[in-house]
Amino acid sequence: MRFVSLAVAALVTIGLIFLFNTRQVLPAPLGRLLSPQHGIWQNAEPADQSFSEELKFASLKGKVEVYIDEKLVPHVFAENDEDLYFVQGFLHAKFRLWQMEFQTHAAAGRLSEILGEGPGGRILEYDRNMRRLGMVYAAERSLNEMEKTPASKLIYDAYAEGVNAYISQLTESQLPIEYKLLGYYPEKWTPFKTALFLKYMSFDLAGREDDLEFTNARDNFSKSDFEKLFYYLADSLKPIVPNTPESPYPAMASIDLNPPLTADSLYFSYKKGDSLTYADTNKPNRENGSNNWAVAGSRTKSGRPILCNDPHLGLNLPSLWFEMQLSTPEFSSYGASFPGSPNIIIGFNENIAWGVTNAGRDVKDYFDIEFQDEQKTAYKYNGQWMPTEKRVEILKVKGQPDRLDTVVYTNYGPVMFDDAFRAKERDTRHLSVRWKAHDPSNEGLTFYGLNRAKGYEDYLAAIKHFTCPGQNFVFASRTGDIAIWQQGQFPAKWKRQGDFIMPGIDSSFEWKGMIAQEENPHQLNPARGYVSSANQLSADGSYPYYTGNVFPVYRGYMINRMLDSAGPVGPEEMMKMQCDNYNIRAELSRDILMSTKDSLLDDASRKYFEIYRKWDNRNDVGSEGATVYHLWWGALEKAVWEDEYDKIGLPLPWPTENVLVESLHRDSAYSFLDNVNTPGVETLEQLLASSLRTATDSLEKLSAAGKLSWEKAKDTHINHLLRVIEPFSRLHLPVGGGKGIINATGPDHGPSWRMVVHMTDGIEAYGIYPGGQSGNPGSRYYDNFVDDWAAGKYNQLWLMKKEEKGDARVKWTMTFANTK
Amino acid sequence: MKLFISIVLTAFLGFALCLFLPWWAIAIAAFTVAVAIVQAPWKSFVTGFVALFLLWAVMAWWISFTNNNLLADKVSVMILKQQSAFMLVLVTGLIGGLVAGFAALTGSLVRKL
Numbered sequence: 001m002r003f004v005s006l007a008v009a010a011l012v013t014i015g016l017i018f019l020f021n022t023r024q025v026l027p028a029p030l031g032r033l034l035s036p037q038h039g040i041w042q043n044a045e046p047a048d049q050s051f052s053e054e055l056k057f058a059s060l061k062g063k064v065e066v067y068i069d070e071k072l073v074p075h076v077f078a079e080n081d082e083d084l085y086f087v088q089g090f091l092h093a094k095f096r097l098w099q100m101e102f103q104t105h106a107a108a109g110r111l112s113e114i115l116g117e118g119p120g121g122r123i124l125e126y127d128r129n130m131r132r133l134g135m136v137y138a139a140e141r142s143l144n145e146m147e148k149t150p151a152s153k154l155i156y157d158a159y160a161e162g163v164n165a166y167i168s169q170l171t172e173s174q175l176p177i178e179y180k181l182l183g184y185y186p187e188k189w190t191p192f193k194t195a196l197f198l199k200y201m202s203f204d205l206a207g208r209e210d211d212l213e214f215t216n217a218r219d220n221f222s223k224s225d226f227e228k229l230f231y232y233l234a235d236s237l238k239p240i241v242p243n244t245p246e247s248p249y250p251a252m253a254s255i256d257l258n259p260p261l262t263a264d265s266l267y268f269s270y271k272k273g274d275s276l277t278y279a280d281t282n283k284p285n286r287e288n289g290s291n292n293w294a295v296a297g298s299r300t301k302s303g304r305p306i307l308c309n310d311p312h313l314g315l316n317l318p319s320l321w322f323e324m325q326l327s328t329p330e331f332s333s334y335g336a337s338f339p340g341s342p343n344i345i346i347g348f349n350e351n352i353a354w355g356v357t358n359a360g361r362d363v364k365d366y367f368d369i370e371f372q373d374e375q376k377t378a379y380k381y382n383g384q385w386m387p388t389e390k391r392v393e394i395l396k397v398k399g400q401p402d403r404l405d406t407v408v409y410t411n412y413g414p415v416m417f418d419d420a421f422r423a424k425e426r427d428t429r430h431l432s433v434r435w436k437a438h439d440p441s442n443e444g445l446t447f448y449g450l451n452r453a454k455g456y457e458d459y460l461a462a463i464k465h466f467t468c469p470g471q472n473f474v475f476a477s478r479t480g481d482i483a484i485w486q487q488g489q490f491p492a493k494w495k496r497q498g499d500f501i502m503p504g505i506d507s508s509f510e511w512k513g514m515i516a517q518e519e520n521p522h523q524l525n526p527a528r529g530y531v532s533s534a535n536q537l538s539a540d541g542s543y544p545y546y547t548g549n550v551f552p553v554y555r556g557y558m559i560n561r562m563l564d565s566a567g568p569v570g571p572e573e574m575m576k577m578q579c580d581n582y583n584i585r586a587e588l589s590r591d592i593l594m595s596t597k598d599s600l601l602d603d604a605s606r607k608y609f610e611i612y613r614k615w616d617n618r619n620d621v622g623s624e625g626a627t628v629y630h631l632w633w634g635a636l637e638k639a640v641w642e643d644e645y646d647k648i649g650l651p652l653p654w655p656t657e658n659v660l661v662e663s664l665h666r667d668s669a670y671s672f673l674d675n676v677n678t679p680g681v682e683t684l685e686q687l688l689a690s691s692l693r694t695a696t697d698s699l700e701k702l703s704a705a706g707k708l709s710w711e712k713a714k715d716t717h718i719n720h721l722l723r724v725i726e727p728f729s730r731l732h733l734p735v736g737g738g739k740g741i742i743n744a745t746g747p748d749h750g751p752s753w754r755m756v757v758h759m760t761d762g763i764e765a766y767g768i769y770p771g772g773q774s775g776n777p778g779s780r781y782y783d784n785f786v787d788d789w790a791a792g793k794y795n796q797l798w799l800m801k802k803e804e805k806g807d808a809r810v811k812w813t814m815t816f817a818n819t820k
Numbered sequence: 821m822k823l824f825i826s827i828v829l830t831a832f833l834g835f836a837l838c839l840f841l842p843w844w845a846i847a848i849a850a851f852t853v854a855v856a857i858v859q860a861p862w863k864s865f866v867t868g869f870v871a872l873f874l875l876w877a878v879m880a881w882w883i884s885f886t887n888n889n890l891l892a893d894k895v896s897v898m899i900l901k902q903q904s905a906f907m908l909v910l911v912t913g914l915i916g917g918l919v920a921g922f923a924a925l926t927g928s929l930v931r932k933l
Contacts, residue, residue: 002929002932002933003933005861005929006926006929006930006932006933009861009922009925009926009929010926010929012922013847013851013919013922013923013925013926016918016919016922017844017847017919020915020919021842021843021844028899030899030911030915031843031844031915031916031919032842032843033899034876034880034908034911034912034915034916035838035843035846035876035916036875036876036879036880036883036912037835037838037839037843037879038838038842038843039843040891040895041879041880041883041884041891041892041912042883043891044883044884044886044887044890044891044892045887045890045891046883046886046887047886047887047888047890048886172842177891725898726897727893727894727895727897727898727903728894777891777894778887778890778891778894779890780888780890
């Protein structure tokens with residue numbers, strides 16, 4: 001009997017430990033997670049936590065002092081570069097380790113390894129997409145390139161060593177909470193992971209194209225319909241760099257830009273009825289973009305330039321950005337850094353400031369490949385069978401056996417689509433990707449140079465290393481220069497080259513070369529007293545090279561209009577301008593909507609028409625007119641185009657934001673107005689009324705739910721990177737703005753860092769990002785900038801001098817020294 | 821008195837072992853004390869349960885208090901589907917108490933052989 005009770009008690013004990021230590025029975029190992037000495041409680045940071053520490057590491061050459069201010073921004077003072085980047089790596093890891101690793105797992109297509117295959121296999125599909133695109137291949141090539149430059153190798157190695165110094169002294173209890181919740185451990189950091197992270201940014205900023213969709217559009221629309229929907233130059237385009245005598249475009253291309261002789265038959269073959277069914281759900285957000293501008297001293301109150309930048313990216317917690325200052329006796333630079341990469345990415349030093357917006361040029365094209373046979377060991381190229389290379393991608397999936405995926409490489413790049421990853425349901429297409437991000441490059445040199453730049457020449461020398469993702473680098477100096485360069489290595493294309501899938505059996509459709517760097521659009525100290533960019537086309541039609549098809553126009557239009565008419569400005573006006581909610585398309589389309597015939601409306605729609613009529617075209621918090629306009633215009637676009645699109649029934653690109661306004665202004669009897677499914681011919685008058693009635697249904701629902709005001713209808717939120725953990729996210733933020741507006745805050749996307757730098761002696765700068773310095777959801781510094789960011793407030797950015805270490809803003813001090 | 825000493829010892833040993841070992845070392849602590857200090861099986865269970873319930877709940881409560889319940893409010897939504905730091909502290913104590921209670925019971929029954 002005693003044995004039986006003992007056995008029962010022992011079994012229950014072991015059973016309970018098993019129950020609370022594994023995920024076999026309960027979804028979470030509650031014992032491990034809730035143990036106050038090991039689990040999540042250890043991540044609950046005391047509100048009065050001290051960040052002061054004295055640390056010793058064998059690999060440090062000298063002493064490094066880190067002064068941490070009240071915002072938890074570290075100001076790092078090192079004696080040399082090696083120590084500086086060691087400490088930057090250490091600090092990134094200390095505050096953002098989980099995110100750093102998660103992002104590189106995302107880049108490398110390794111998310112299934114920690115998250116499983118996901119609902120409907122979505123995460124595995126995402127991973128395969130990244131592998132087949134050659135993300136790992138691209139990172140390997142850029143790592144090789146980077147290691148050829150000893151200075152770069154030293155930095156990346158020191159940075160990795162700093163990250164690892166942090167990881168190796170981590171105990172289980174100090175693990176970031178996400179590791180505990182998901183049940184895995186951090187790997188060692190390597191320079192390869194930094195390369196992966198930078199490639200992830202290339203993917204995010206230069207990895208989006210709609211070439212497959214445009215191919216469908218070409219195959220199913222007539223040429224004239226295609227040109228109506230996807231014309232190349234917007235009427236409201238204000239190019240980043242206008243063609244003026246002070247900054248003329250190259251008169252002609254220095255590379256032969258004649259399309260191949262076969263282009264008419266093989267490429268511009270409209271309406272032949274072919275179809276690709278693949279719809280890529282893993283594309284980077286179309287709205288990834290940014291604003292930047294610099295105002296010359298001639299237009300400012302102080303006589304010194306002011307530089308402004310706000311990159312628009314997916315909004316997440318922990319934030320993509322980490323604010324810090326890096327200093328050695330040679331330089332001192334402050335700004336937003338990427339956890340995962342050395343250097344300051346957007347910021348300033350005591351002499352210059354710089355910022356970036358995305359160039360958005362299409363540097364990713366597809367080529368149709370003809371293989372010799374099923375083995376895919378050779379493909380046809382210029383009349384010969386060329387050998388292929390194969391890469392076997394091993395995909396680890398949590399809780400499942402490994403998957404193997406063979407990716408074939410041609411001289412174009414990886415064959416992303418084949419019979420194992422289909423672009424088409426019925427027969428197989430072999431599509432090889434030619435992507436600029438696959439070419440070896442060392443972008444880190446640009447940031448290294450900018451951090452230390454003293455003037456325009458240094459800036460120019462630094463940005464020349466930047467090849468992909470193409471960016472508009474804005475610049476201002478204390479000595480009064482302002483400039484902008486669209487920088488990157490861009491293929492010299494003939495008009496519409498690469499917009500569609502190209503024949504790959506010979507070299508005739510290949511990129512013929514890269515545009516020479518000095519031919520990139522640029523401006524230095526223009527007479528108008530400012531430079532600006534907001535992802536619009538960099539140049540107008542007189543630029544000899546084709547620069548691509550899908551670009552937003554309205555933010556650039558509005559920025560230039562405001563700067564054209566601005567009086568002498570100071571930082572306050574610039575901060576206000578970055579948060580401006582004026583909807584320029586609403587202004588440009590007002591005459592169209594106002595022509596709605598009252599007699600065609602019912603009582604409910606009449607009420608909303610009245611709200612719209614009184615609206616001031618501003619997407620401010622509290623505005624109901626903005627919601628009416630947004631839904632009405634959306635319904636009108638659908639009423640105009642959806643009938644044609646549904647009839648084709650394939651993934652197709654939707655026309656850009658400016659197309660309907662401009663088309664209706666050009667021609668009020670726009671041919672797409674007719675609904676192809678009805679016997680009659682619809683007119684604009686009918687569509688205006690019917691689309692308002694459609695919008696009214698949604699508006700009534702919003703109104704009943706108390707969500708008619710714009711910020712509630714838009715519902716901006718900042719999700720935790722894992723997307724599924726709501727309590728770690730910030731939801732329902734009261735923020736105005738939106739697409740096509742300078743304050744480009746969408747539902748989950750927008751200004752991820754706002755910065756205004758006044759180039760006074762000592763630098764007067766302001767900035768904020770929607771997050772907090774700590775990546776720990778249990779820290780009060782996790783999201784403490786969010787409310788101020790939402791309210792359009794800024795923090796002063798302090799370019800600290802070492803002598804100021806006694807300043808009241810310094811709350812904690814970390815020292816790093818050699819073990820000796 | 822024995823009960824009180826056992827409770828204090830179990831809690832102390834549980835805390836000390838967890839500085840070096842995984843969380844389930846609390847079971848070792850409770851088992852060891854129950855083997856060392858003879859009590860009726862039900863008393864041993866109470867010893868283990870109360871010791872670890874108090875140890876874990878008090879530690880969790882104190883951590884959460886200094887954290888202004890910032891994290892507990894979030895994690896309780898995730899695990900318990902309601903925002904309640906108090907409930908999370910309670911569940912924490914219960915898990916520690918249950919495991920240690922049964923471990924102590926086992927220890928006491930071993931001693932009885």
